[in-house]
Amino acid sequence: xxxxxxxxxxxxxxxxxxxxxxxxxxxxxxxxxxxxxxxxxxxxxxxxxxxxxxxxxxxxxxxxxxxxxxxxxxxxxxxxxxxxxxxxxxxxxxxxxxxxxxxxxxxxxxxxxxxxxxxxxxxxxxxxxxxxxxxxxxxxxxxxxxxxxxxxxxxxxxxxxxxxxxxxxxxxxxxxxxxxxxxxxxxxxxxxxx
Numbered sequence: 001x002x003x004x005x006x007x008x009x010x011x012x013x014x015x016x017x018x019x020x021x022x023x024x025x026x027x028x029x030x031x032x033x034x035x036x037x038x039x040x041x042x043x044x045x046x047x048x049x050x051x052x053x054x055x056x057x058x059x060x061x062x063x064x065x066x067x068x069x070x071x072x073x074x075x076x077x078x079x080x081x082x083x084x085x086x087x088x089x090x091x092x093x094x095x096x097x098x099x100x101x102x103x104x105x106x107x108x109x110x111x112x113x114x115x116x117x118x119x120x121x122x123x124x125x126x127x128x129x130x131x132x133x134x135x136x137x138x139x140x141x142x143x144x145x146x147x148x149x150x151x152x153x154x155x156x157x158x159x160x161x162x163x164x165x166x167x168x169x170x171x172x173x174x175x176x177x178x179x180x181x182x183x184x185x186x187x188x189x190x191x192x193x194x
Contacts, residue, residue: 063079064077064078064079064093065079065081065093065190066078066180066189066190067188068180068182068185068186069098069186070184070185071106071184072097073097073099073103074095074096074097074098074099074185075095075096075097075098076094076096076182076185077093077096078091078092078093078180078188078190079092079093079094080093080193081178081180081190081191081192081193082192082194083170083173083192083194084170084194087169087170088167089128089167089169089170089171089192090166090167091128091165091166091167091168091180092164092165092166093163094161094162094163094164095123095150095156095161095162095163095164096156096159096160096161097157097160097161099158101158102156102158105121105154105156108183108184109121109122109124109125109126109182109184110122110124110147111126111139111183112125115145116139116141116146116147118145119146119147120151120152120154121151121153121154122147122151122152123139123147123149123150123164123166123182124147124149125139125182125183126139126166126180127139127168127180127181128168128178128179128180128181129178129179129181129187130172130175130178131179132175132177133171133175135171137168137169137171138168139166139167139168140167140168140169148166148167149164149165149167150163150164150165150166170192171192175192176191176193177189177191177192178192
């Protein structure tokens with residue numbers, strides 16, 4: 001009988017080992033199922049990254065609000081004017097040399113304020129005019145007097161284009177149309193969003 005008991009005990013142990021092995025195998029499969037769950041997350045984040053293809057939307061926002069033709073083949077395309085909750089408006093776009101030669105950026109674009117001119121070439125001479133409120137807004141400056149606009153460009157090669165930005169104090173929330181003015185360029189009415 002002790003043999004029978006030992007035999008039954010052995011079969012019980014084998015059965016227990018087999019069940020434990022299956023349970024561990026199932027847990028391991030469940031774990032890889034968890035990995036599979038992670039894969040859709042990464043593919044969904046990839047699709048989010050792929051979904052960050054608001055290129056069509058960006059393409060729509062890249063449609064110029066205004067295009068200003070200046071001296072020597074210089075061209076300024078304004079693509080956005082966005083009001084920020086911080087109390088300012090950021091105007092952005094592209095500054096391009098449409099001529100066939102290298103163009104020196106006129107110093108007049110920096111304006112005539114000594115503090116701005118001392119910081120090199122910029123678009124610091126630009127203003128926004130709110131005819132509704134009868135106010136003119138100048139490019140903002142940091143605490144050291146540097147204009148909050150693209151700076152440091154003195155020439156553009158033929159066909160060269162650079163992205164530019166300018167920050168102004170925000171007109172009142174009810175104002176959506178302002179006139180953008182830059183020395184040596186014609187003025188243009190642009191829409192402020194946000």
